[in-house]
Amino acid sequence: MTAMTxxxxxxxxxxxxxxxxxxxxxxxxxxxxxxxxxxxxxxxGNPHSxxxxxxxxxEEAVELAREQVAAIIGADPKEIIFTSGATESNNLALKGVxxxxxxxxxxxxxxxxxxxxxxxxxxxxxxxxxxxxxxxVKPDGLIDLAELEAAITDKTAIVSVMGANNxxxxxxxxxxxxxxxxxxxVFFHSDCAQAVGKIPLDVNAMNIDxxxxxxxxIYGPKGIGALFVRRRPRVRLQAMINGGGQxxxxxSGTLPTPLIVGLGxxxxxxAEEMESEGKRLMALRDRLLKGxxxxxxxxxxxxxxxxxxxxxxxxxxxxxxxxxxxxxVKDLAVSSGSACTSASLEPSYVLRALGLDAEMxxxxxxxxxxxxxxxxxxxxxxDHIVEAVSRLRELSPxxxxxxxxxxxxxxxWADH
Amino acid sequence: MAAYLDHNATTPVRPQAARAVADALGIVGNPSxxxxxxxxxxxxxxxxREAVAGSCKAAPAGVIFTSGGSEANxxxxxxxxxxxxxxxxxxHPSVLxxxxxxxxxxxxxxxxxxxxxxxxxxNLGGRDALVTVMxxxxxxxxxxPIAELARIAHAHGALVHCDAIQAGGKLELDIAALGVDSLSxxxxxxxxxQGVGALVLADxxxxVSPLIKGGGQxxxxxSGTENLSGIAGFAAALRELANQDPQRMAVxxxxxxxxxxxxxxxxxxxxxxxDRLANTSCLAFPGLTAQTAVMALDLAGVMISAGSACSxxxxxxxxxxxxxxxxxxxxxxxxxxLGWTSTPKDVEAFVEAFVPLxxxxxxxxxxxxx
Numbered sequence: 001m002t003a004m005t006x007x008x009x010x011x012x013x014x015x016x017x018x019x020x021x022x023x024x025x026x027x028x029x030x031x032x033x034x035x036x037x038x039x040x041x042x043x044x045g046n047p048h049s050x051x052x053x054x055x056x057x058x059e060e061a062v063e064l065a066r067e068q069v070a071a072i073i074g075a076d077p078k079e080i081i082f083t084s085g086a087t088e089s090n091n092l093a094l095k096g097v098x099x100x101x102x103x104x105x106x107x108x109x110x111x112x113x114x115x116x117x118x119x120x121x122x123x124x125x126x127x128x129x130x131x132x133x134x135x136x137v138k139p140d141g142l143i144d145l146a147e148l149e150a151a152i153t154d155k156t157a158i159v160s161v162m163g164a165n166n167x168x169x170x171x172x173x174x175x176x177x178x179x180x181x182x183x184x185x186v187f188f189h190s191d192c193a194q195a196v197g198k199i200p201l202d203v204n205a206m207n208i209d210x211x212x213x214x215x216x217x218i219y220g221p222k223g224i225g226a227l228f229v230r231r232r233p234r235v236r237l238q239a240m241i242n243g244g245g246q247x248x249x250x251x252s253g254t255l256p257t258p259l260i261v262g263l264g265x266x267x268x269x270x271a272e273e274m275e276s277e278g279k280r281l282m283a284l285r286d287r288l289l290k291g292x293x294x295x296x297x298x299x300x301x302x303x304x305x306x307x308x309x310x311x312x313x314x315x316x317x318x319x320x321x322x323x324x325x326x327x328x329v330k331d332l333a334v335s336s337g338s339a340c341t342s343a344s345l346e347p348s349y350v351l352r353a354l355g356l357d358a359e360m361x362x363x364x365x366x367x368x369x370x371x372x373x374x375x376x377x378x379x380x381x382x383d384h385i386v387e388a389v390s391r392l393r394e395l396s397p398x399x400x401x402x403x404x405x406x407x408x409x410x411x412x413w414a415d416h
Numbered sequence: 417m418a419a420y421l422d423h424n425a426t427t428p429v430r431p432q433a434a435r436a437v438a439d440a441l442g443i444v445g446n447p448s449x450x451x452x453x454x455x456x457x458x459x460x461x462x463x464x465r466e467a468v469a470g471s472c473k474a475a476p477a478g479v480i481f482t483s484g485g486s487e488a489n490x491x492x493x494x495x496x497x498x499x500x501x502x503x504x505x506x507x508h509p510s511v512l513x514x515x516x517x518x519x520x521x522x523x524x525x526x527x528x529x530x531x532x533x534x535x536x537x538x539n540l541g542g543r544d545a546l547v548t549v550m551x552x553x554x555x556x557x558x559x560x561p562i563a564e565l566a567r568i569a570h571a572h573g574a575l576v577h578c579d580a581i582q583a584g585g586k587l588e589l590d591i592a593a594l595g596v597d598s599l600s601x602x603x604x605x606x607x608x609x610q611g612v613g614a615l616v617l618a619d620x621x622x623x624v625s626p627l628i629k630g631g632g633q634x635x636x637x638x639s640g641t642e643n644l645s646g647i648a649g650f651a652a653a654l655r656e657l658a659n660q661d662p663q664r665m666a667v668x669x670x671x672x673x674x675x676x677x678x679x680x681x682x683x684x685x686x687x688x689x690x691d692r693l694a695n696t697s698c699l700a701f702p703g704l705t706a707q708t709a710v711m712a713l714d715l716a717g718v719m720i721s722a723g724s725a726c727s728x729x730x731x732x733x734x735x736x737x738x739x740x741x742x743x744x745x746x747x748x749x750x751x752x753x754l755g756w757t758s759t760p761k762d763v764e765a766f767v768e769a770f771v772p773l774x775x776x777x778x779x780x781x782x783x784x785x786x
Binding site: 017019021024025027028033036037040041044045046048049051052053054055083084085086087088090091115116117118120121124214216221222223224240241242243244245252253254255256257258259332333334335 | 418420422425426427428429431433434437438441442444445446448449450451452453454482483484485486487489490508509510511513514602604609610611612627628629630631632639640641642643644645646647649710711714719720721722
């Protein structure tokens with residue numbers, strides 16, 4: 001892939017550090033940028049200006065994008081609401097439904113491994129008097145459907161389960177969850193920021209009532225997202241941002257035409273290339289995993305490998321200290337834990353929820369592979385990780401003891 | 417060549433801003449990531465924050481980036497923690513619909529009267545109140561005496577929010593001189609891209625409860641990965657404002673109004689006697705409906721609007737003009753708004769299309785009356 005590098009004239013191969021953080025954000029695809037740029041300049045109209053050609057031109061572009069977004073999840077364009085991003089979409093879905101139906105229902109079900117913005121919104125709703133059930137996950141990161149079924153009551157307004165996890169990439173059984181929610185008459189919201197464009201999604205086949213979509217996770221721009229809101233059976237929302245009544249009153253504010261065009265184009269490209277790109281990413285992922293596994297013992301993949309988006313690996317390296325690991329792989333732009341919280345040193349709550357102890361959570365790397373990742377980059381990454389981990393282990397007395405067959409967990413440490 | 421005279425709806429992105437957006441779209445990282453790519457994104461974000469803060473002489477830490485003006489207003493009205501909201505009758509719908517408001521009437525000139533605010537605060541009490549008044553109106557361009565209103569509000573213990581979205585880039589802003597606790601800005605009204613705005617706090621430590629929760633970006637005030645390209649474009653547009661000639665707009669607009677007054681004695685220009693934005697002219701010609709005027713002008717290649725663009729296609733008489741006691745003329749009111757791309761030719765095109773159109777309606781009206 002030379003697409004990304006063509007514009008800035010630099011060569012991808014020599015570019016260090018190698019970007020392997022595609023779950024934090026993705027570079028904007030040059031095709032997306034090309035589609036957007038005219039709407040900043042000559043096609044600058046306000047899509048709500050119904051009185052003149054500039055407005056119509058912008059509106060037309062917005063509506064085409066709406067179709068492109070709808071198409072990638074099998075929705076009707078009328079069911080797509082543009083937002084400033086998946087965080088806003090998640091806030092709007094949960095608060096919007098909770099507030100609208102609060103006279104009849106006051107219970108929400110979500111999962112402990114959801115994105116922070118879902119969990120924070122739920123905690124906020126708890127302070128308003130709503131009851132929230134946080135479902136645990138199995139060691140593979142997936143929820144237990146029987147536990148979900150048992151948690152649903154006649155007071156449950158909405159179930160929110162993400163499509164793919166941002167840290168470990170595991171894909172929840174959306175169709176099964178959707179069928180269960182529909183049977184019980186409960187709305188099903190799914191944060192699909194990390195799933196859209198990576199795995200086939202169909203809101204009707206999966207009985208999804210609300211779905212959050214992000215632009216910058218699928219090679220579109222930052223600052224744009226969408227919320228799918230089902231029309232039949234109709235889901236109603238209380239808006240968070242009021243005003244001009246745009247987006248059928250659910251989300252006011254001038255629509256950012258260029259960003260929307262970018263999101264639409266990003267969806268179009270992802271939909272078109274999903275199958276071939278999925279295979280390519282899967283091959284790169286397997287190459288990376290096998291390459292590291294071949295040279296390093298005592299490494300553990302976090303989360304189920306089969307039910308997982310193609311471009312994600314999350315690996316814990318035993319007997320290596322987390323901070324040292326991050327410094328050791330300085331030629332890779334990777335993250336430990338999710339980007340939003342990685343500035344803090346708290347171990348990832350997602351990994352803790354899988355049952356990992358704090359050390360194993362600390363010593364994990366999230367390796368995100370994407371559209372512009374090359375085989376050479378993967379090979380470089382393998383060597384770099386192997387070298388860093390081997391070096392750190394050589395310095396580790398724990399690793400030495402482990403090599404001698406001592407069970408570290410059985411050691412009783414003396415106080416000094 | 418079409419004459420675009422609807423800059424208060426949205427104004428073309430300045431080339432410098434478009435370049436900044438394109439450059440930022442080429443940056444790979446997420447500003448929250450700790451690696452080099454993330455830090456580069458963070459650096460751009462913080463430099464942009466300084467530019468936005470500088471545009472209204474605020475502290476960078478007081479700037480909260482949002483998805484635009486509507487969100488910034490919603491954040492102020494719901495987030496500043498005051499239950500009693502007192503708003504002028506001419507506020508933008510994003511203010512009037514964000515909360516249940518006690519409405520302050522305006523004079524025929526569109527101004528909020530200080531003594532009415534005083535009375536309202538005495539009645540309702542100020543300690544739990546937020547007073548929200550826009551700096552300049554989007555339909556008429558009329559400028560409110562914010563500093564005076566803020567002084568009164570603060571004397572009663574109220575907080576003050578100012579929607580400066582239409583004023584941004586058109587007036588020199590100084591948050592301390594305005595005396596407000598927060599003000600909202602929108603990039604696409606001043607030559608930046610759509611989809612980005614800011615709530616600016618006079619005191620960065622002012623408590624604001626977030627509208628959108630999550631990753632804790634924007635010091636916890638507004639979660640969600642920042643719209644980096646939009647923010648960079650916002651800052652670039654603001655930097656470019658320093659190079660504009662402050663007199664140019666007034667000369668064009670005043671010329672337009674003088675031509676109209678000369679040719680059409682029956683024309684009403686709203687707010688002509690009070691402080692107004694130099695780019696905006698809101699006018700009505702009795703007998704010529706706004707819908708007809710907008711359509712006829714569009715066919716002549718002149719783009720203007722009837723009332724504000726945000727009404728989503730609904731043709732409702734302007735609440736702004738109704739509040740000014742001009743409900744009878746509201747159906748005829750059109751808004752001509754100039755911007756950085758406007759030329760004397762655009763003004764000429766408008767006058768040449770509008771004057772004969774109005775004259776025809778005048779004649780028709782006279783005929784039907786006879």
